[in-house]
Amino acid sequence: MIEELIISGRMNPEIDPHLHAWPWYVPTDLFLAALVAGILIFSAFLTLHGRENEFPAAVKRAPILAPFLLGIALLLLFLDLSHKLYFWQLYTNIRWTSPLSWGAWTYLFLTPLAFIWAAIHIKTAFPNWTWPYKWIDTFIESLKGYRIWFAWAILGLSLTLGMYTGILLSAFNARPIWNSAIIGPLFLTSGLTSATAFILLNCPKGSNEKKLFCTVSLISLGVQTFLMIHLVMGYLSSDLAQVKAADLFLGGEFTTLFWILIVALGTLIPAYLHILYLKNIKIPVIVPSILIILGGFFLRYILVEAGQISHW
Amino acid sequence: MKKIMNRRDFIKIGGLGLGGLAMANPIFDWATGAVLTEADLQQTFNKIPTYCEVCFWKCAGWAHLNEKGDIWKLTGNDNDPHCNGRLCPRGTGGVGMYYDDDRLKTPLIRTGERGSQSFREATWDEAFDYIAEKMQKIAEEYGPECMALFSHGSGGKHFGRMLKAFGSPNITAPSYAQCRGPREVAFFATYGEGIGSPERVDIRDTDCLVLIGSHIGENMHNGQVQEMSDAIDKGATIITVDPRFSTAASKSKYWLPIKPSTDMALLLSWIHVIIKEEWYDKKYVDKYAFGFEELKTHVKDFTPEWAYGITTIKPNVIRKTAKEMANASPSVIVHPGRHVTWYGDDTQRLRAVSILNALLGSWGRRGGFYNPEKYKVAKLKLPKYPKPNKSWRDAFPDQYKLAGLALASGICDATIPTDERDCSFKGWIVNGTNLISTLPNPKNTLEAIQNLDLMVVIDTMPMEITGWADVVLPECTYLERYDNLRVSAHREPTIALRAPAIEQKYNTKSAWWMAKELSNKLNLKDYFPFETEEEELDWQLKQIGSSLKEMNKIGVKKFDRKFDDLYPLENLEEYEFNTNTGKIELYSTAMEDEGYDPLPKYTAHDEPPDGFYRLIYGRAPMHTFSRTANNPNLTDLMDENDVWINPKVAKEWGLKNNQEIWLENQDGVISSFPIKVRVTERIRWDSVYMVHGFGHTNKNLSRAHGKGASDAELITKTKIDPIMGGTGMRVNFVTFHTELPTQGGA
Amino acid sequence: MRYAMAIDTKKCVGCSDCVVACQTENNVPIGYCRDWVVEATSGTYPDLSMELRSERCNHCTNAPCVRCCPTEASHIVEGGIVLVDPDQCIGCKACIASCPYDARFVHPEGYVDKCTFCIHKVEKGEDPACVEVCPTKCMYFGDTDDPNSDISKLLKKRKWKTLIPEAGTEPNIYYLI
Numbered sequence A: 001m002i003e004e005l006i007i008s009g010r011m012n013p014e015i016d017p018h019l020h021a022w023p024w025y026v027p028t029d030l031f032l033a034a035l036v037a038g039i040l041i042f043s044a045f046l047t048l049h050g051r052e053n054e055f056p057a058a059v060k061r062a063p064i065l066a067p068f069l070l071g072i073a074l075l076l077l078f079l080d081l082s083h084k085l086y087f088w089q090l091y092t093n094i095r096w097t098s099p100l101s102w103g104a105w106t107y108l109f110l111t112p113l114a115f116i117w118a119a120i121h122i123k124t125a126f127p128n129w130t131w132p133y134k135w136i137d138t139f140i141e142s143l144k145g146y147r148i149w150f151a152w153a154i155l156g157l158s159l160t161l162g163m164y165t166g167i168l169l170s171a172f173n174a175r176p177i178w179n180s181a182i183i184g185p186l187f188l189t190s191g192l193t194s195a196t197a198f199i200l201l202n203c204p205k206g207s208n209e210k211k212l213f214c215t216v217s218l219i220s221l222g223v224q225t226f227l228m229i230h231l232v233m234g235y236l237s238s239d240l241a242q243v244k245a246a247d248l249f250l251g252g253e254f255t256t257l258f259w260i261l262i263v264a265l266g267t268l269i270p271a272y273l274h275i276l277y278l279k280n281i282k283i284p285v286i287v288p289s290i291l292i293i294l295g296g297f298f299l300r301y302i303l304v305e306a307g308q309i310s311h312w
Numbered sequence B: 001m002k003k004i005m006n007r008r009d010f011i012k013i014g015g016l017g018l019g020g021l022a023m024a025n026p027i028f029d030w031a032t033g034a035v036l037t038e039a040d041l042q043q044t045f046n047k048i049p050t051y052c053e054v055c056f057w058k059c060a061g062w063a064h065l066n067e068k069g070d071i072w073k074l075t076g077n078d079n080d081p082h083c084n085g086r087l088c089p090r091g092t093g094g095v096g097m098y099y100d101d102d103r104l105k106t107p108l109i110r111t112g113e114r115g116s117q118s119f120r121e122a123t124w125d126e127a128f129d130y131i132a133e134k135m136q137k138i139a140e141e142y143g144p145e146c147m148a149l150f151s152h153g154s155g156g157k158h159f160g161r162m163l164k165a166f167g168s169p170n171i172t173a174p175s176y177a178q179c180r181g182p183r184e185v186a187f188f189a190t191y192g193e194g195i196g197s198p199e200r201v202d203i204r205d206t207d208c209l210v211l212i213g214s215h216i217g218e219n220m221h222n223g224q225v226q227e228m229s230d231a232i233d234k235g236a237t238i239i240t241v242d243p244r245f246s247t248a249a250s251k252s253k254y255w256l257p258i259k260p261s262t263d264m265a266l267l268l269s270w271i272h273v274i275i276k277e278e279w280y281d282k283k284y285v286d287k288y289a290f291g292f293e294e295l296k297t298h299v300k301d302f303t304p305e306w307a308y309g310i311t312t313i314k315p316n317v318i319r320k321t322a323k324e325m326a327n328a329s330p331s332v333i334v335h336p337g338r339h340v341t342w343y344g345d346d347t348q349r350l351r352a353v354s355i356l357n358a359l360l361g362s363w364g365r366r367g368g369f370y371n372p373e374k375y376k377v378a379k380l381k382l383p384k385y386p387k388p389n390k391s392w393r394d395a396f397p398d399q400y401k402l403a404g405l406a407l408a409s410g411i412c413d414a415t416i417p418t419d420e421r422d423c424s425f426k427g428w429i430v431n432g433t434n435l436i437s438t439l440p441n442p443k444n445t446l447e448a449i450q451n452l453d454l455m456v457v458i459d460t461m462p463m464e465i466t467g468w469a470d471v472v473l474p475e476c477t478y479l480e481r482y483d484n485l486r487v488s489a490h491r492e493p494t495i496a497l498r499a500p501a502i503e504q505k506y507n508t509k510s511a512w513w514m515a516k517e518l519s520n521k522l523n524l525k526d527y528f529p530f531e532t533e534e535e536e537l538d539w540q541l542k543q544i545g546s547s548l549k550e551m552n553k554i555g556v557k558k559f560d561r562k563f564d565d566l567y568p569l570e571n572l573e574e575y576e577f578n579t580n581t582g583k584i585e586l587y588s589t590a591m592e593d594e595g596y597d598p599l600p601k602y603t604a605h606d607e608p609p610d611g612f613y614r615l616i617y618g619r620a621p622m623h624t625f626s627r628t629a630n631n632p633n634l635t636d637l638m639d640e641n642d643v644w645i646n647p648k649v650a651k652e653w654g655l656k657n658n659q660e661i662w663l664e665n666q667d668g669v670i671s672s673f674p675i676k677v678r679v680t681e682r683i684r685w686d687s688v689y690m691v692h693g694f695g696h697t698n699k700n701l702s703r704a705h706g707k708g709a710s711d712a713e714l715i716t717k718t719k720i721d722p723i724m725g726g727t728g729m730r731v732n733f734v735t736f737h738t739e740l741p742t743q744g745g746a
Numbered sequence C: 001m002r003y004a005m006a007i008d009t010k011k012c013v014g015c016s017d018c019v020v021a022c023q024t025e026n027n028v029p030i031g032y033c034r035d036w037v038v039e040a041t042s043g044t045y046p047d048l049s050m051e052l053r054s055e056r057c058n059h060c061t062n063a064p065c066v067r068c069c070p071t072e073a074s075h076i077v078e079g080g081i082v083l084v085d086p087d088q089c090i091g092c093k094a095c096i097a098s099c100p101y102d103a104r105f106v107h108p109e110g111y112v113d114k115c116t117f118c119i120h121k122v123e124k125g126e127d128p129a130c131v132e133v134c135p136t137k138c139m140y141f142g143d144t145d146d147p148n149s150d151i152s153k154l155l156k157k158r159k160w161k162t163l164i165p166e167a168g169t170e171p172n173i174y175y176l177i
Helices: A025-048 A056-080 A084-092 A099-125 A134-170 A183-202 A208-236 A240-246 A255-278 A286-309 B035-041 B094-099 B124-141 B155-166 B176-191 B222-233 B263-276 B282-288 B292-298 B304-311 B315-328 B346-359 B408-414 B442-450 B464-468 B511-521 B533-543 B548-554 B589-593 B647-653 C017-025 C094-098 C129-133 C150-157
Strands: A002-006 B046-051 B060-065 B071-076 B108-110 B119-121 B147-151 B208-212 B237-241 B254-256 B332-335 B427-431 B454-459 B471-474 B486-488 B494-496 B556-558 B613-618 B642-645 B660-665 B675-679 B687-691 B733-737 C003-008 C036-044 C047-055 C074-076 C082-084 C139-143 C173-176
Touching (some): A025 A056, A025 A134, A025 A183, A056 A084, A056 A208, A084 A099, A099 A134, A208 A240, A208 A255, A255 A286, B108 B124, B124 B454, B124 B511, B147 B155, B147 B408, B176 B346, B176 B408, B176 B589, B222 B237, B237 B315, B263 B292, B263 B304, B263 B315, B263 B346, B304 B315, B315 B332, B454 B464, B548 B556
Parallel strands (some): B147 B427, B208 B237, B208 B332, B427 B454, B454 B471, B642 B675, C003 C173
Antiparallel strands (some): B046 B060, B060 B071, B108 B471, B486 B494, B494 B556, B613 B733, B642 B687, B660 B675
16 A cells, blocks of 8 residues: 655645646636637638628627627636736746747737727627717728738737647646647637637528538537547556546546536537538527537636646 | 855846846836745844753754844754754744744633633732732641642743742652653663653664664654664664554664564563573673573573564564664663653563663663763752651552652642542642643543642643633743753753743743742742842853853853763773662662562553554654644644554444544543544554644634544553552553444444 | 755655744745655555655756746746746746646745745855754755765765656756665
8 A cells, every 4th residue: 555645734725635726717718718719710711711791690790709708818817817916027028938928928919909800890790880989980991901911910819829728738747637739729629619609609590601600510529529539548548647637537526527518518419419400400509509618618627627636 | 165146146047038028127116025035135133042942852042033023933053962953843833832822811810610711811919819828728728738830841940949948849740650750760770870851872873773662753852863863874773663653663674563562572582582692791791780690580481482472573573683782782772762651560661671771781881871961050049948748659658669750640649639648739830731631531630620729820822721720820932031041961061041032922921930929929039039030040150150141142051071971881991880789780679679570570461352442642743742732833734633543444444534533442431522534554453543732622722622632531541550650551442433422322 | 056955765754844944934824835745655564664755846957837937937046946036926827737746836925936945045055944954964955066065975875766757847856765
């Protein structure tokens, strides 16, 4: 029998008995960031391909909410800081080895762009919208001409942001659950999936856009499933710390949550519902969308929690 | 070591940033002022000498004050042989004793029934008047000898002076009959000298250290833990005999996992082997020992095979370890232990230890037992003490004839009136000892207290004992007062000064001041001729060519030995021992004279009944007694004890790690609080182990109340040593309850 | 100059003096600790062995906490000591998550705190508080770049191990076994 214990009474708050320094703020922030990234990626991508009028929901309506979601994400990130009055130090440095650093700078540049993008498209979502001052209206109209440039910038920054939500975790090799290169692509894909779900909520009934995004969602869910399987397989074929950590999902405390909430409700059932929809069976799109969004949120929540519990 | 630049000048070699953007030292002032900066700049603004009072080792050290005059930290005095510049965790954590805001703050006088915990605040004058009046009444009705003082700490010297002036010789420390008494009597009988404190063991120079009943490393006897480490560095062999895998056992070449209560058999068997194989130090024994032939005959049947059946230690292990000891002779120590009141035949067991040491020729030699020397400090010029007419011994005629000091348990027992006794004790003064946790069978202690006319407790913390007082006097901690010079017997004679590092907090005072005031009220002021303790100390120091000024600077003053006799028997010099025969008495004539066995015999002791386990208790290095259980720095390390249970036993009972259970002993006493289970291989399947000093019931101890369980309350049975009255306490057995049992049920 | 610590597990008795001394020396608030003591027992009664070790931040040469810090709060100074500048720390706790030894914690004042090798003492030529107080003298502090230092000689003479070497952080606390 091996008995290893700390005999000097260590009980540092948030560290012991196991790490829980990152409660719900961080996973929610990661989820919102990836969601926004996904929305903006689709919007920008389609704009660059000149199909913005074909897909008004994706390109013009969905991004309206994006800057506010981004604002909430930033607020949560700020609330998580334990030394809040010093948050501005984040912007006195840029550290390439720190995902949090270039993530913070990405937020900084992306937020105004998201606001501008939303402002440009607001008249599509709300045709009766008027700006309080005439000069704002003129200004926004003039920006419309630079749409393509904005689209490129937004595409680049959103891809960075989407990847950042995952790389932030995978950069920590001290936490076996996070120490997998798959987490970056997985979170990006999950972000895209959540974005398509969000876009679907904005699509007019029975439109082609809806059908297309259903397909996109289905493909995205497929890729996501593939990545999740490889994530777990990766744990099992890696070093002892990771094999033990994988137990959290295969019999440990997160097993039920992982398989039911994320895999079943968050991935497989929505995929099935999409297939039904594509076969012209009437499914209210709100059902798979909400499931996907919840699934995406819990994916991050559970991975952040489990990651903090796992250790060498 | 070459001087290093200030931290702020250090080149930051990690984490390259965009230099232009980096504003390493922000301009805004409100962003500065972090505690880390203060710690960087923190230096000692003043250093006051003191010696520690947390345990009994009395390590000398320094109290460091920061620029605000607050106590910052405590460190050891480099010139002190007790600690060699390094305090133990309790000493380092002594700051917590000062900063503990649960401390007693003001004198209290009881308002309700004794033990009802209802007190009112009083002035010092009121409190002293109360005490003096009652003491005088007791003296008139029964005689001053019916006042007793229980003390464990520096305050005892001051209250002792007062009590002796009052006319009572009944001053006791529980450390005698509840702790080391048996070994003092045993070694006195053999060598004519006791072991003393700190023990006179030359661990740092030994080649073989045998620990039988000592858990050095978990007991934090500072100097000895340090010397054991030195011995390990030098490659000394350590042999540990312990039913538990102690820290010392983990560092031993041989660990003998002995069946509890059978140590005597092992010792006798070792003696047998060493004599039979002629591995003993012949020249030494021939020159100095008396009674060898009688001893040889006595042990002839105590073979390792015989011992194996009793102790479960294999015969070849007994022989091998005996050989190790003999090979190392005379640089070998069979350690006498410290807390040796186990089974009631403890004096005889320590006799066996002293005999074994004599055979190995270790007494008085390098690597064995050295000859300590104490410096003679001038005695105060006081009037003669009145001669008492009776003492505690009168309560126990024909018993405990070899007891050298007063028995705390004896005085406690003698407080309960019986038909045979002339006078029971009527008044107790208790200072620095939590008798409820210290004396076995707490119910008995409480019964005794209820028979008193006067119960005075002087303490720094609201312990269980303070709840039973008539008058509680709040003592300031050792960091806030002067005390007598520490005059210790060691390899080199030293004296150490304790000076107050800081003002007395709340309305607390020093024991010296209290004793003086009380003496004034009792018309004994001539026994405290000086106005302040400072003056008294300065006078004393000037008599020996020093001064308070000098001692404040150096803290510890070392003197040369008068004689160069640190190892008086190293080369088999002529020596007369302070015994009847003038020799080392392997066969004890002193014991024989009083009708006790002159040679130790093996007695079988009770074993635990089915479903019960022997209760073994011990120490943790971060705590001492029950007095540190509320210290904030030390509770940070350990805030409760747990009960060690062998995995096989745990499986049988279905117990899991950290599960809370209640313990019930053989007399049906159930622990007041539950205790967490620790399932560990380090303990035998027939015993359980817990650290002493927890399970506090006094609600005023915010950090200690209800934490862990008290072993003392489960020690209701004792085996009294007939030779000196020591109370053997390892004779209690416990069983488990996973739920709190209802009254009278199991 | 590469500061490092060597701790002799054969002499350590687990008294935790190092923890209290660090607490008083560095004003670590009650309830928090920069170092801690681990007891590891293996075997079955009576065939047992036990290791005691005092642990703290390993001041890794390849420190993940410094890499992941978004500001310059977590930095390495001359001698390899890893420090946190509280004026630059935003409390994002990335460094806490990145430490395989769980050596860091959030100070009640908001910034991240940990063992500093008592740099304020090292600057004056003294040993860190824990090394200075240890009653068994089982802790050694010095420069491993200097072949004549006590610690270098010890590491040449004795068998040693580091903690979680597979994490690749190159820790600088050596446990003599």
